[in-house]
Amino acid sequence: MSSGAREREKVFVEHCKGANGLDKVVLREVRGTSAEVYLYGGQVTSWKNEYGEELLFVSSKATFKSPKAIRGGIPICFPQFGSHGSLEQHGFARNRFWSIDHDPPPFPTNSGNKAFIDLILKPSEEDSKIWSHRYEFRLRVTLGPGGDLMLTSRIRNTNTDGKSFTFTFAYHTYLFVTDISEVRVEGLETLDYLDNLKGRERFTEQGDAITFESEVDKIYLSTPTKIAILDHERKRTFVLRKDGLPDAVVWNPWDKKAKAISDFGDDEYKHMLCVEAACVEKPITLKPGEEWKGRQELSAVPSSYCSGQLDPCKVLQGG
Numbered sequence: 599m600s601s602g603a604r605e606r607e608k609v610f611v612e613h614c615k616g617a618n619g620l621d622k623v624v625l626r627e628v629r630g631t632s633a634e635v636y637l638y639g640g641q642v643t644s645w646k647n648e649y650g651e652e653l654l655f656v657s658s659k660a661t662f663k664s665p666k667a668i669r670g671g672i673p674i675c676f677p678q679f680g681s682h683g684s685l686e687q688h689g690f691a692r693n694r695f696w697s698i699d700h701d702p703p704p705f706p707t708n709s710g711n712k713a714f715i716d717l718i719l720k721p722s723e724e725d726s727k728i729w730s731h732r733y734e735f736r737l738r739v740t741l742g743p744g745g746d747l748m749l750t751s752r753i754r755n756t757n758t759d760g761k762s763f764t765f766t767f768a769y770h771t772y773l774f775v776t777d778i779s780e781v782r783v784e785g786l787e788t789l790d791y792l793d794n795l796k797g798r799e800r801f802t803e804q805g806d807a808i809t810f811e812s813e814v815d816k817i818y819l820s821t822p823t824k825i826a827i828l829d830h831e832r833k834r835t836f837v838l839r840k841d842g843l844p845d846a847v848v849w850n851p852w853d854k855k856a857k858a859i860s861d862f863g864d865d866e867y868k869h870m871l872c873v874e875a876a877c878v879e880k881p882i883t884l885k886p887g888e889e890w891k892g893r894q895e896l897s898a899v900p901s902s903y904c905s906g907q908l909d910p911c912k913v914l915q916g917g
């Protein structure tokens with residue numbers, strides 16, 4: 599490894615052991631922001647701001663043990679979002695051990711970033727029995743110099759039998775919020791959505807920002823590239839930017855469903871909201887050799903309020 603690479607490894611990227619001795623990578627930036635990624639599931643499980651405040655939700659009852667997915671952070675839903683056909687709910691990528699990708703193809707993104715890790719997932723023989731396609735799934739997790747968290751997925755069809763494959767996908771992001779009853783989501787107004795609580799029936803969202811007083815499980819279709827999630831209590835706004843992922847899933851289990859989920863604390867629904875950059879309505883089909891790229895970027899900014907309302911123009915149209 600070159601001295602320059604060693605330098606980067608020393609300050610920005612640390613390979614270590616996490617819960618239950620699972621392999622983990624810690625990304626650190628000079629301003630004190632950090633992120634953590636487990637090779638199990640290729641899953642981000644922590645994203646902290648420069649004050650050391652955790653911005654993602656991970657359940658206190660998360661097991662960190664194969665074959666169960668880690669409950670929280672950013673599970674990767676591939677090759678399917680949802681539970682239909684023979685695959686398990688949300689596919690199997692989040693239940694597999696990924697590897698460090700030491701030789702990724704060049705990334706056309708900002709090479710100024712130093713705090714990043716490249717992971718790769720390829721199918722095992724076992725996997726081929728449940729999903730018969732060959733693929734290379736490359737995931738880059740980057741902590742930007744301003745503390746932004748970026749995930750870029752590149753999925754290539756490497757079938758040698760000439761077959762295309764089709765998949766759906768989501769970054770199942772669990773955001774930490776102070777009090778779900780004081781959270782609003784801007785950017786999804788007036789959009790159509792599929793309601794998972796009503797057999798995925800299609801509805802149209804009303805004109806106001808989305809607020810929460812009961813279980814919500816909605817797949818918003820063809821959304822804008824930017825969505826704002828306002829934590830009023832903390833005066834913090836998350837901005838989710840996405841590319842290659844037209845849809846967005848919004849989920850809070852509320853009290854009854856929370857009690858029914860074994861690796862989820864009964865009251866934890868109060869402090870989390872899933873807003874998931876996804877591709878659900880129109881599945882992606884790749885021919886052999888073709889590659890798909892899907893990217894999400896998360897930032898957390900102080901909320902500017904005037905008369906209790908966030909000015910959506912400022913947040914959603916800003917840079």
Ligand code: TA6
Pocket residue numbers: 667680687688770794815847848849872874
């Ligand atoms: O993204 C929302 C959702 O599809 C909900 O329907 C709920 O099932 C949630 O995902 C959690 O799914 P999981 O398989 O992680 O328990």
